[in-house]
Amino acid sequence: MNWKKNFKKNSYAYKFLELAQPDSEGFSREVKLTEFDEKNSIKKFGNGADWARKGTKFAQIYNVKLIKSFSKGHPIVGIKLNGFNKQISANLSQTIRADIKKVISPKRCVVLGTNRSCDHKTEVDHKDGRKVDPRIMNPKTQLLSDFQPLSKPANDAKRQFCKECAATGQRYDAKKLGYTVSVTQGDLNYTQKLGCKGCFWFDPIAFRQKLKMNK
Secondary structure, three states, X not given: OOHHHOOOOOOHHHHHHHHHOOOOOOEOOOEEHHHOOOOOOOOOOOOOOHHHOOOOHHXXXXXXXXXXXXXXXXXXXXXXXXXXOOOHHXXXXXXOOHHHHHHHOOOOOOOOOOOOOOOOOEEEEEOOOOOOOOOOOOOOOOOHHHEEEEEHHHHHHHHHHHHHHHHXXXXXXXXXXXXXXOOOOOOOEOOOOOOOOOOOOOOHHHHHHHHHHOO
Protein backbone atom coordinates (compact mmCIF):
# COMPACT_ATOMS: atom_id res chain seq x y z
CA MET A 1 0.00 0.00 0.00
CA ASN A 2 1.36 3.39 -0.95
CA TRP A 3 0.69 5.47 2.18
CA LYS A 4 1.72 8.69 0.41
CA LYS A 5 -1.48 8.48 -1.62
CA ASN A 6 -3.66 8.00 1.44
CA PHE A 7 -2.68 11.02 3.55
CA LYS A 8 -2.19 14.70 2.86
CA LYS A 9 1.45 15.72 2.74
CA ASN A 10 1.20 18.22 5.59
CA SER A 11 -0.86 15.96 7.85
CA TYR A 12 0.57 14.50 11.06
CA ALA A 13 -0.11 10.98 9.77
CA TYR A 14 2.04 11.69 6.71
CA LYS A 15 4.84 13.18 8.82
CA PHE A 16 4.74 10.18 11.16
CA LEU A 17 4.90 7.69 8.27
CA GLU A 18 7.88 9.54 6.80
CA LEU A 19 9.73 8.82 10.03
CA ALA A 20 8.33 5.34 10.65
CA GLN A 21 8.79 4.01 7.08
CA PRO A 22 6.49 0.97 7.54
CA ASP A 23 7.45 -2.14 5.58
CA SER A 24 5.34 -3.89 2.94
CA GLU A 25 3.35 -5.66 5.67
CA GLY A 26 2.59 -2.45 7.59
CA PHE A 27 5.05 -2.92 10.48
CA SER A 28 7.28 -0.08 11.68
CA ARG A 29 9.78 0.78 14.37
CA GLU A 30 8.72 2.76 17.42
CA VAL A 31 8.78 6.48 16.67
CA LYS A 32 9.14 8.68 19.74
CA LEU A 33 7.21 11.93 19.75
CA THR A 34 10.46 13.74 20.56
CA GLU A 35 11.67 12.87 17.05
CA PHE A 36 9.33 15.49 15.65
CA ASP A 37 10.84 18.94 15.52
CA GLU A 38 9.15 21.85 17.31
CA LYS A 39 7.32 23.00 14.20
CA ASN A 40 5.89 19.58 13.42
CA SER A 41 5.46 18.43 17.01
CA ILE A 42 2.39 16.31 17.54
CA LYS A 43 2.44 16.86 21.29
CA LYS A 44 -0.04 19.67 20.78
CA PHE A 45 -2.67 17.07 19.76
CA GLY A 46 -4.24 16.17 23.10
CA ASN A 47 -1.77 13.84 24.80
CA GLY A 48 -0.13 12.99 21.52
CA ALA A 49 -2.18 11.05 19.02
CA ASP A 50 -5.69 12.29 18.33
CA TRP A 51 -5.05 11.66 14.62
CA ALA A 52 -4.08 8.01 15.30
CA ARG A 53 -6.80 6.96 17.72
CA LYS A 54 -9.47 4.33 17.08
CA GLY A 55 -11.96 5.38 14.43
CA THR A 56 -9.55 7.59 12.49
CA LYS A 57 -8.55 6.84 8.93
CA PHE A 58 -5.04 6.11 10.20
CA ALA A 59 -6.28 3.45 12.63
CA GLN A 60 -8.53 1.95 9.98
CA ILE A 61 -5.47 1.21 7.87
CA TYR A 62 -2.91 0.24 10.54
CA ASN A 63 -2.87 -1.61 13.83
CA VAL A 64 -1.58 1.25 15.96
CA LYS A 65 0.28 0.71 19.23
CA LEU A 66 0.48 3.79 21.43
CA ILE A 67 3.50 3.71 23.74
CA LYS A 68 2.68 5.33 27.08
CA SER A 69 4.91 6.69 29.82
CA PHE A 70 4.81 5.37 33.38
CA SER A 71 4.76 8.94 34.65
CA LYS A 72 1.66 10.64 36.05
CA GLY A 73 -1.18 10.74 33.55
CA HIS A 74 0.54 8.11 31.36
CA PRO A 75 1.09 10.42 28.38
CA ILE A 76 1.78 8.91 24.97
CA VAL A 77 5.51 9.05 24.21
CA GLY A 78 5.73 6.97 21.07
CA ILE A 79 3.84 5.19 18.32
CA LYS A 80 4.57 2.04 16.34
CA LEU A 81 2.64 0.09 13.73
CA ASN A 82 1.91 -3.61 14.10
CA GLY A 83 0.85 -4.41 10.54
CA PHE A 84 -2.22 -3.57 8.51
CA ASN A 85 -5.67 -3.67 10.03
CA LYS A 86 -7.17 -6.88 8.65
CA GLN A 87 -10.65 -5.58 9.37
CA ILE A 88 -10.19 -2.55 7.14
CA SER A 89 -12.68 -3.69 4.53
CA ALA A 90 -15.37 -3.76 7.21
CA ASN A 91 -14.58 -0.14 8.08
CA LEU A 92 -14.69 1.17 4.53
CA SER A 93 -17.55 1.79 2.17
CA GLN A 94 -18.47 -0.96 -0.29
CA THR A 95 -20.30 1.63 -2.41
CA ILE A 96 -19.36 1.96 -6.08
CA ARG A 97 -20.07 5.37 -7.58
CA ALA A 98 -23.13 5.52 -9.83
CA ASP A 99 -21.35 6.88 -12.91
CA ILE A 100 -18.87 3.98 -12.78
CA LYS A 101 -21.69 1.43 -12.52
CA LYS A 102 -23.43 3.04 -15.48
CA VAL A 103 -20.38 2.57 -17.71
CA ILE A 104 -19.40 -0.94 -16.63
CA SER A 105 -22.78 -2.66 -16.13
CA PRO A 106 -23.63 -2.95 -19.87
CA LYS A 107 -20.24 -4.46 -20.72
CA ARG A 108 -19.56 -8.16 -21.25
CA CYS A 109 -17.93 -10.25 -18.55
CA VAL A 110 -14.16 -10.14 -19.04
CA VAL A 111 -13.94 -13.87 -18.21
CA LEU A 112 -17.01 -15.50 -19.78
CA GLY A 113 -17.98 -12.90 -22.38
CA THR A 114 -21.61 -12.83 -21.24
CA ASN A 115 -23.66 -9.68 -20.70
CA ARG A 116 -26.99 -8.59 -19.25
CA SER A 117 -28.94 -10.16 -22.12
CA CYS A 118 -27.65 -13.59 -21.12
CA ASP A 119 -28.78 -15.69 -18.20
CA HIS A 120 -26.23 -14.21 -15.82
CA LYS A 121 -26.31 -10.62 -14.59
CA THR A 122 -23.17 -8.54 -15.07
CA GLU A 123 -21.73 -7.32 -11.77
CA VAL A 124 -19.33 -4.42 -11.22
CA ASP A 125 -16.26 -5.97 -9.61
CA HIS A 126 -13.52 -4.38 -7.53
CA LYS A 127 -10.33 -5.50 -9.27
CA ASP A 128 -8.52 -5.44 -5.93
CA GLY A 129 -10.16 -8.42 -4.30
CA ARG A 130 -8.95 -7.58 -0.81
CA LYS A 131 -10.65 -4.18 -0.85
CA VAL A 132 -8.11 -2.58 1.46
CA ASP A 133 -7.14 0.56 -0.45
CA PRO A 134 -8.92 3.58 1.09
CA ARG A 135 -8.81 5.45 -2.23
CA ILE A 136 -10.62 2.66 -4.08
CA MET A 137 -13.10 2.13 -1.25
CA ASN A 138 -14.01 5.83 -1.20
CA PRO A 139 -16.64 6.70 -3.87
CA LYS A 140 -15.20 10.21 -4.13
CA THR A 141 -11.75 8.99 -5.22
CA GLN A 142 -12.64 5.85 -7.19
CA LEU A 143 -11.50 5.54 -10.80
CA LEU A 144 -13.19 3.69 -13.65
CA SER A 145 -10.00 1.62 -14.03
CA ASP A 146 -10.46 0.24 -10.48
CA PHE A 147 -13.40 -1.89 -11.65
CA GLN A 148 -14.35 -4.45 -14.29
CA PRO A 149 -17.47 -6.33 -15.47
CA LEU A 150 -17.83 -9.91 -14.24
CA SER A 151 -20.78 -12.26 -14.58
CA LYS A 152 -22.17 -13.49 -11.27
CA PRO A 153 -20.61 -16.98 -11.64
CA ALA A 154 -17.20 -15.48 -12.43
CA ASN A 155 -17.47 -12.97 -9.59
CA ASP A 156 -18.53 -15.69 -7.14
CA ALA A 157 -15.50 -17.76 -8.17
CA LYS A 158 -13.16 -14.78 -7.82
CA ARG A 159 -14.57 -13.96 -4.40
CA GLN A 160 -13.79 -17.49 -3.19
CA PHE A 161 -10.25 -17.42 -4.60
CA CYS A 162 -9.64 -14.03 -2.96
CA LYS A 163 -10.79 -15.43 0.39
CA GLU A 164 -8.37 -18.34 0.00
CA CYS A 165 -5.55 -15.93 -0.87
CA ALA A 166 -6.29 -13.79 2.20
CA ALA A 167 -6.31 -16.88 4.42
CA THR A 168 -3.16 -18.54 3.06
CA GLY A 169 -1.10 -15.69 1.60
CA GLN A 170 -0.92 -17.67 -1.66
CA ARG A 171 -2.19 -16.00 -4.81
CA TYR A 172 -4.31 -17.74 -7.44
CA ASP A 173 -2.30 -19.91 -9.84
CA ALA A 174 -3.49 -19.21 -13.40
CA LYS A 175 -1.93 -22.48 -14.58
CA LYS A 176 -5.08 -24.09 -13.17
CA LEU A 177 -6.89 -22.44 -16.08
CA GLY A 178 -4.39 -23.70 -18.64
CA TYR A 179 -2.21 -20.61 -18.86
CA THR A 180 1.54 -21.06 -19.16
CA VAL A 181 2.35 -18.75 -16.24
CA SER A 182 0.96 -18.53 -12.71
CA VAL A 183 1.06 -14.71 -12.44
CA THR A 184 2.41 -11.93 -14.64
CA GLN A 185 3.94 -9.89 -11.79
CA GLY A 186 5.74 -11.13 -8.69
CA ASP A 187 5.17 -14.73 -7.64
CA LEU A 188 2.49 -16.73 -5.86
CA ASN A 189 3.34 -15.19 -2.49
CA TYR A 190 1.03 -12.27 -1.72
CA THR A 191 2.78 -9.08 -0.57
CA GLN A 192 1.26 -5.77 0.49
CA LYS A 193 3.68 -3.95 -1.82
CA LEU A 194 2.46 -5.67 -5.00
CA GLY A 195 -1.03 -6.45 -3.83
CA CYS A 196 -3.24 -8.17 -6.40
CA LYS A 197 -1.37 -6.94 -9.46
CA GLY A 198 -0.33 -9.73 -11.79
CA CYS A 199 -3.03 -12.12 -10.60
CA PHE A 200 -5.38 -13.39 -13.32
CA TRP A 201 -8.45 -12.34 -11.36
CA PHE A 202 -7.20 -8.81 -10.74
CA ASP A 203 -7.49 -7.99 -14.44
CA PRO A 204 -8.04 -10.90 -16.88
CA ILE A 205 -7.73 -8.62 -19.91
CA ALA A 206 -4.38 -7.19 -18.78
CA PHE A 207 -3.24 -10.72 -17.86
CA ARG A 208 -3.90 -12.03 -21.39
CA GLN A 209 -2.37 -8.97 -23.02
CA LYS A 210 0.79 -9.44 -20.95
CA LEU A 211 1.10 -13.02 -22.14
CA LYS A 212 0.80 -11.92 -25.78
CA MET A 213 3.49 -9.27 -25.29
CA ASN A 214 5.86 -11.85 -23.80
CA LYS A 215 5.53 -14.32 -26.69
